[in-house]
Amino acid sequence: MKLEHEIRQEKPFKTEHERAIVNILFTASWFQNYNRGFLKQYDISSQQYNILRILRGQFPKAARVNLLKDRMIDKMSDASRLVDRLLKKRLVERTQCTEDRRAVDILISKKGLELLKRIDKERDNLDKILEHLSKKELKQLNDLLDKLRG
Secondary structure, eight states: OOHHHHTTOOSOOSOHHHHHHHHHHHHHHHHHHHHHHHHHTTTOOHHHHHHHHHHHHHTTSOBOHHHHHHHOSOTTSOHHHHHHHHHHTTSEEEEEOSSOTTOEEEEEOHHHHHHHHHHHHHHHHHHGGGTTSOHHHHHHHHHHHHHHHO
């Protein structure tokens, strides 16, 4: 569906640059809302999901909060607070670092790994959003987005 129709814009954009920026922002928000709705059934936020995926990638090694902050998609998120929420849900474990007593190691728990396995099975439904794009178009989209941030 055309952006102008989606946002009910009656006048044309002044430039293609302006349209592209609004289109990227609108599409990112649209994806976030879709993803938020998908993850709601698992009682986790997209930021918590991001942390669990980072920790699964580190597994069996632990991670420190600074590593989580560096690798998170949403750089404005409070990683410490997110870890605290995941601890309450027993999806992660926190231990004192053996090399540096001031540091804390975060490790995904067995329950966290099991949750990600369940989500992975359902994730195919979320991926269907992109099924109308060919592999070539998906690669082109990824290349263009990478170039944009370049």
